[in-house]
Amino acid sequence: MAKPIEKMGPEEILTISKKLFYGGFGLLPFLWVYNVLYIWPVRNRSDLSPQVRHYVLMSGIMSTLLFVVFSVWFGIFVNQRLSWGATGDALTVVLVKGV
Amino acid sequence: MSSPAPRGAAGPSGLPSSTSSPSPPAARDNATAATPQRANAPPGQTANADEGPGQDMDDGEDQPCQSCGAFPARFQCSACQSVRYCSQECQASDWRIHYRECAEIVAALKEEQQDSEAGRVQSGEGVGLDRDSNLRASPRRPSEGSRTITNGPLDEEAENVRATANRPRRRPREPRRRPQLTPEQRAAYEEAERIADMKFYMLQIYKIIKPVVVCIVLSIVWVKISLGGSDYRPTQSSYTVFKETPTSTVSQNILGSLANAGIIIGQIVIVTIIIVVLFKRGHIKVLIGFFMVVVAMLLGFMGYILLLNLIQVMRIPLDYVTMVFALWNFSVVGLISVFWKGPMWLQQVYLTVMSSLMAFSLTGLAEWTTWMLLALLVVWDLIAVLCPFGPLKILVESSRNQNQEVPALLYTVNAVWFMASPPNAILNRDANAMKEAADSEELRLDEDIHNRSAFNGSYSRAIGRDGGASISSSRNSDLEPSFNMADGMSGRSSTVALVPGPGHANMEDRDNIEMRERSSPRDRHGDGAGGRHTSTRQGRSSEQGRSVDGDTQHGDEDDEDDDGGGLKLGLGDFVFYSVLIARAAMFDWVTTICCTVAVLTGMNATIFLLAIYQKALPALPISICFGMLFYFATRFALVPFLAVLGPSQVFI
Amino acid sequence: MTLLTFFGCALTAYGPSLAIFFGCIAPNAQLVILMVSSAFFWLLSLLLASAIWFMAKSSQQTFTSTIIYTVLLQELFRWFLFHLISRAEKGLNMVAHHPTSKFNRSGYAFAAGLGFGLMFGIISFITQLVQSLGPGVLMCASCPSISLYFISALTTSLLILHHCAWMMISFTGFTLRSYARILWVILTHYGASYLTLLNASKTISYGCAYSLAANAALLIASVIIVVADVRNLHYKSS
Numbered sequence: 001m002a003k004p005i006e007k008m009g010p011e012e013i014l015t016i017s018k019k020l021f022y023g024g025f026g027l028l029p030f031l032w033v034y035n036v037l038y039i040w041p042v043r044n045r046s047d048l049s050p051q052v053r054h055y056v057l058m059s060g061i062m063s064t065l066l067f068v069v070f071s072v073w074f075g076i077f078v079n080q081r082l083s084w085g086a087t088g089d090a091l092t093v094v095l096v097k098g099v
Numbered sequence: 100m101s102s103p104a105p106r107g108a109a110g111p112s113g114l115p116s117s118t119s120s121p122s123p124p125a126a127r128d129n130a131t132a133a134t135p136q137r138a139n140a141p142p143g144q145t146a147n148a149d150e151g152p153g154q155d156m157d158d159g160e161d162q163p164c165q166s167c168g169a170f171p172a173r174f175q176c177s178a179c180q181s182v183r184y185c186s187q188e189c190q191a192s193d194w195r196i197h198y199r200e201c202a203e204i205v206a207a208l209k210e211e212q213q214d215s216e217a218g219r220v221q222s223g224e225g226v227g228l229d230r231d232s233n234l235r236a237s238p239r240r241p242s243e244g245s246r247t248i249t250n251g252p253l254d255e256e257a258e259n260v261r262a263t264a265n266r267p268r269r270r271p272r273e274p275r276r277r278p279q280l281t282p283e284q285r286a287a288y289e290e291a292e293r294i295a296d297m298k299f300y301m302l303q304i305y306k307i308i309k310p311v312v313v314c315i316v317l318s319i320v321w322v323k324i325s326l327g328g329s330d331y332r333p334t335q336s337s338y339t340v341f342k343e344t345p346t347s348t349v350s351q352n353i354l355g356s357l358a359n360a361g362i363i364i365g366q367i368v369i370v371t372i373i374i375v376v377l378f379k380r381g382h383i384k385v386l387i388g389f390f391m392v393v394v395a396m397l398l399g400f401m402g403y404i405l406l407l408n409l410i411q412v413m414r415i416p417l418d419y420v421t422m423v424f425a426l427w428n429f430s431v432v433g434l435i436s437v438f439w440k441g442p443m444w445l446q447q448v449y450l451t452v453m454s455s456l457m458a459f460s461l462t463g464l465a466e467w468t469t470w471m472l473l474a475l476l477v478v479w480d481l482i483a484v485l486c487p488f489g490p491l492k493i494l495v496e497s498s499r500n501q502n503q504e505v506p507a508l509l510y511t512v513n514a515v516w517f518m519a520s521p522p523n524a525i526l527n528r529d530a531n532a533m534k535e536a537a538d539s540e541e542l543r544l545d546e547d548i549h550n551r552s553a554f555n556g557s558y559s560r561a562i563g564r565d566g567g568a569s570i571s572s573s574r575n576s577d578l579e580p581s582f583n584m585a586d587g588m589s590g591r592s593s594t595v596a597l598v599p600g601p602g603h604a605n606m607e608d609r610d611n612i613e614m615r616e617r618s619s620p621r622d623r624h625g626d627g628a629g630g631r632h633t634s635t636r637q638g639r640s641s642e643q644g645r646s647v648d649g650d651t652q653h654g655d656e657d658d659e660d661d662d663g664g665g666l667k668l669g670l671g672d673f674v675f676y677s678v679l680i681a682r683a684a685m686f687d688w689v690t691t692i693c694c695t696v697a698v699l700t701g702m703n704a705t706i707f708l709l710a711i712y713q714k715a716l717p718a719l720p721i722s723i724c725f726g727m728l729f730y731f732a733t734r735f736a737l738v739p740f741l742a743v744l745g746p747s748q749v750f751i
Numbered sequence: 752m753t754l755l756t757f758f759g760c761a762l763t764a765y766g767p768s769l770a771i772f773f774g775c776i777a778p779n780a781q782l783v784i785l786m787v788s789s790a791f792f793w794l795l796s797l798l799l800a801s802a803i804w805f806m807a808k809s810s811q812q813t814f815t816s817t818i819i820y821t822v823l824l825q826e827l828f829r830w831f832l833f834h835l836i837s838r839a840e841k842g843l844n845m846v847a848h849h850p851t852s853k854f855n856r857s858g859y860a861f862a863a864g865l866g867f868g869l870m871f872g873i874i875s876f877i878t879q880l881v882q883s884l885g886p887g888v889l890m891c892a893s894c895p896s897i898s899l900y901f902i903s904a905l906t907t908s909l910l911i912l913h914h915c916a917w918m919m920i921s922f923t924g925f926t927l928r929s930y931a932r933i934l935w936v937i938l939t940h941y942g943a944s945y946l947t948l949l950n951a952s953k954t955i956s957y958g959c960a961y962s963l964a965a966n967a968a969l970l971i972a973s974v975i976i977v978v979a980d981v982r983n984l985h986y987k988s989s
Contacts, residue, residue, distance in 0.1 A: 004443060016440060023435075030428035031435070038442050070421060077418045091418040094331075094411045294845040301846050305780035308787070688877045693794055696870065700791040703784055732798045737874075740801035745878055748891070748899060748950035748959075749814045750871075750906055750943075751800070751821040 005038060010047045013039065017055040024059060032063035300710040304703050310451050311676060311702065315695055317455035318677035321405060322462055322684045324412050331407040333463030356467035360475045363468075367479075391438055394453065398430040401456040451673065458677030462685065469682045473727060476675065477720045675719055676702075679726040686734060689741060693733040697725035756883045756900060764876050764904035768869055768911040775861075781846050782862040789832055789866030789918075796828035797821070797874060818944045825867075826937055829918065832863055833925045853984050856926065857919060864918025868911035876907040892951045893958030902959045906947055909966045913943055916973035923980045935976065939969050 005013065020035035039056045042048065081088035089095060325332045347355070377386055403426055410417050433449045435441065464472065676698045683694040701722030708721075744751065776782045800821040810816045836843070836859055843859060844850050879900055882889075889899040917936045924932030946965050949958035 005440075026431075027424065028428055028431055030432040034432055034436070034441065034445070037445070038440075041442075070424065074418070074421055077421070078416050081416060081418075091420065093417045093419055093422050094407060096414045096416055290845070293842075294850070297842050297846045301780045301784060304784055308783065688881055689874060692870075692873050692877065693798075696787065696790050696794055699787050703787060729794070729798070732802070736801040736805040737798060740804045741875065741878060743811060744814070744817075744875070746889070746899075746951075747814065748903055748906070748947060749818070750875055750903075750910055750947040751797075751818055751825075 005042055008042075010045070010049055010052075013042060014049050014052050014055075017052050017059075021055040021059050024062060029063040029066040032059035032066075035059040036063070296710070300706060304706050307702065307706070308699060310447060311673060311699065312695075314451045314454045314458070314673045314677050315680050315698070317452065318458040318462075318681040319684045319691055321408070321455060321459040322681045325405075325408040325459075325462075326685065327412040329408040329411050331404060331411060333404060333460050352467045353471075356465065356471040359465070359468040360471035363472055364475050364479055367476075387438070391434060394437055395430055395434055397453050397456055397460075398433045398449075399426055401460050402426055402429055405456060405459060454673030455677055457674045458681050461674070461678045462681045466682065466685075469678065470727065473675065473679060473723050477723050480719050672702075672718060672722075676722060676726070679723060679730070683726075683730050683733075686730075687738055689738055690730055690733045693729045693737070694726045697729035698722045701725040753884050753886060756888070756898065757880065760880055760883055760900045760904040763901065764872060764880070764907040765869075765911075767908055768865060768872060771865060771915075772869065776865060779848075779862075781843055782858065785836070785843070785859055785862045786866035786869070788835075789863035790870035792828045792832045792835075793825065793867045793870040794874070796824040800824045814948060815945070818941070818948075822937070822940050822944055826921075826940065829867070829921055829936075830925065833922060836860075836863060836922075837926075853987070854981070856922060857981055857984065860919040860922035861915055863922075864915035865911075867918060868914030871914055872907045872911045876903055879903050891959050892953055893949060893955060894960060897959065902950060902963070905963055906950065906966065909963065909970055910943060913939075913966070913970050913973065916970065916977050919977045920973060920980070932976070935973075939973060943969055 005016075008016075017035055017039050020031050020038070024032040024035070036056055036059050039052060043053070043056065077088075077091065081092065084091075374386060374389075377389075403422075406417075406422060406426070409415070433453070436445045436449055437453075461469070679698060680691060680694045683690040699722075701724070702718070705718050705721045772786075776786055800817075803820055803824075804811060804817055807816075840856065840859070844855050847855050847858075849855070883898075883900040891897050891899045891902045894902065917940060920932050921936045923929065924936065943966050946962045946969075949955060949962040952958040955961070
């Protein structure tokens with residue numbers, strides 16, 4: 001297990017946030033959330049390079065965006081799934097049984 | 100253990116401290132200043148209670164080194180005067196654990212000794228406190244002098260090492276007058292130590308209860324949800340030869356489930372042996388890769404199964420795109436947080452969830468098989484703990500010989516420097532007995548330095564850390580989720596090991612509660628070669644120097660220390676407690692609650708026994724036995740009893 | 752309606768005790784451990800009682816006899832628990848926030864009582880509570896207008912608090928060798944248990960109301976004793 005972020009040097013934090021930010025582009029918005037959560041406790045450290053803030057901010061924005069996209073998609077799916085017929089059924093993981 | 104290597108050659112007299120008065124590791128304060136763990140103590144207090152320079156103690160024979168357990172421990176923490184160390188390194192390494200307790204002991208002592216001759220004896224301490232603050236202000240103060248007690252060539256060597264490794268800050272300072280301890284004060288110190296000891300165990304139990312309860316509750320929830328009419332429950336895996344049917348007789352059930360459980364245990368043993376072989380050959384990367392695959396499978400595949408259950412029972416319309424996306428994120432983030440870096444709490448959450456998933460997958464086993472498996476595991480764990488040639492023991496030994504940590508999945512309680520204190524009370528109580536034990540241990544060390552394994556029921560305290568600085572439980576986490584609804588769990592070992600910091604990971608003992616020294620990395624490093632010893636010390640001292648400078652680059656040592664300080668519980672414990680309770684949850688709520696209480700009590704009892712006997716005890720057996728006993732008693736007597744009382748609304 | 756019943760009953764039964772737990776016990780490591788151990792003790796007593804019940808086939812339906820040995824066993828285990836705690840008291844005191852406080856024992860007694868009470872509450876009510884999630888509803892036999900679940904929830908809640916009070920009174924009793932207090936605890940325990948027989952009574956109408964009212968009265972009396980004891984302790988210590 002890694003040491004707590006409070007004890008890391010600014011360079012290490014920068015590397016982490018950079019890696020997490022770029023990793024997030026592999027369809028991994030959780031990684032962006034993770035980035036924000038991870039860096040959050042040290043966000044006000046004075047020795048932190050401004051780039052870290054930048055990465056964290058971008059992570060937050062990107063993850064929010066992706067989550068909005070997915071919730072919109074999910075909303076569309078839930079509402080329109082019946083009208084899509086067979087396609088909708090094929091997309092559904094478990095067909096909801098009647099009571 | 101700080102000085103195994105020197106002692107091995109120097110004979111049972113051990114390594115006397117070569118310099119007096121370790122300088123106060125005030126740096127620790129700076130280093131830890133940013134950590135949340137310190138929230139409990141006001142900063143000022145901690146600063147005040149900074150450990151003063153150690154004092155030379157000629158009568159340090161009856162108390163081992165707080166950090167490594169070596170005799171004689173001639174240095175004393177000057178602030179609280181209740182703990183002793185064999186060397187300043189030990190004091191330094193112990194400080195992050197000791198500082199909190201130190202503050203409290205000082206406070207307690209001040210209370211108790213107001214009207215006694217505290218003034219005279221404590222004057223040194225008061226000065227020490229002041230000096231500490233001075234020292235922090237000007238850490239580079241030149242040394243005032245040094246005194247060397249040289250008892251052998253190895254000590255000289257150690258002294259040389261120290262001389263080369265020392266930064267100015269760590270130069271020994273002028274030895275101070277050793278305090279005249281009256282019997283009353285002695286008693287007070289012992290009392291304070293006992294208090295710290297008790298507090299330590301209390302807090303460890305307290306800290307360990309929460310995640311275990313969460314894991315158990317999660318498993319119960321999964322089971323209850325999946326029982327709510329799901330088609331996707333985990334099923335018996337294909338490699339169990341015997342399928343329980345309602346019509347099979349008791350003897351058939353017993354024999355068949357014995358066969359099934361035997362097969363699973365056999366897999367566990369085989370995987371353990373494979374891991375031992377891989378480890379001995381030094382294929383650490385392979386092992387880590389294996390664990391990563393296991394974790395990925397567990398999170399991805401079992402997460403998938405669980406999700407199927409959830410969405411069916413909850414009637415959630417979910418599309419494949421979202422599900423794959425969510426699972427992908429969930430597993431990858433889990434992998435990263437467990438194997439790379441991540442906030443502690445996220446790791447804890449993931450490990451807990453993983454354990455509950457594993458337990459959930461094991462609910463696919465048939466009932467008799469589950470009980471047989473648990474019973475066999477208890478037996479096997481006992482054997483593994485007691486048998487001198489068990490594969491796990493070999494694993495531990497080789498991990499020490501190779502200075503390698505066995506990769507393992509550990510639950511780390513976020514209590515890195517939390518109130519850890521050594522259970523010195525027992526030592527004080529019968530110091531002679533312990534000394535004998537220590538001597539015998541030393542002899543044993545001399546005979547076979549590699550055989551030094553903390554969990555064969557010997558006084559691990561004497562050989563190992565006496566601090567119980569951390570409860571750590573490592574686990575041979577070779578979970579092997581089988582791919583057909585996964586009931587394959589192979590070779591997981593669960594441990595509540597009182598393993599000191601860095602040493603935690605080289606413990607792959609199953610179901611052991613054990614105590615080892617906090618400084619066992621040094622133990623490892625120092626095992627064979629003096630050179631290694633040197634480097635470690637250098638690393639340590641340089642680390643300290645850097646801390647003083649406010650430099651945030653910490654050595655690897657520091658890293659290790661940080662990890663190990665907290666309480667660590669093997670996922671195996673989580674998994675098997677949860678398996679038992681999940682199985683109980685499949686029967687009835689009353690059995691569930693009873694088993695939960697029984698398991699928790701068993702766990703508490705195990706840790707208390709550890710505190711009392713200070714020797715290696717297997718962790719799983721007590722809890723599992725309690726749980727099984729309560730399950731059957733509840734199932735066959737209590738549930739019918741309550742079924743009669745309940746509807747009549749009779750409350751007893 | 753089922754979810755409403757469920758949450759209403761759950762919060763009625765366990766709300767007060769859980770509030771006490773999270774407010775007073777949970778932040779305190781040694782009290783939590785004490786509570787778990789006392790819950791374990793209570794469970795042991797009940798398992799023994801159920802074993803006796805299991806063997807006494809002929810009297811399985813006569814609650815009057817069942818209550819006799821069940822309550823007796825509980826009091827016996829309370830006594831065991833007292834001995835255990837007084838042996839461990841030195842250690843517990845050392846760990847306490849105020850190691851020399853005279854009220855430590857009262858605190859331990861309270862935590863142990865809550866352990867007894869919560870375990871009692873969970874064991875005796877959880878089955879009904881889960882049933883209340885189901886579609887049907889059962890009515891209380893003596894008060895047909897109220898659901899059985901709610902009456903049980905109220906009784907459970909009262910008895911959990913009762914257990915706290917009993918434990919504190921009996922600890923004082925054991926400490927001071929005051930047989931009046933011990934007798935009071937045993938009598939009120941029997942009284943409370945026998946009063947719950949009224950719940951299912953078909954001959955006495957509003958039996959559940961009597962039972963609840965009498966139980967509440969007993970609880971108030973016990974609490975008065977507890978408060979008096981603690982005040983005594985306070986004056987003695989100051």
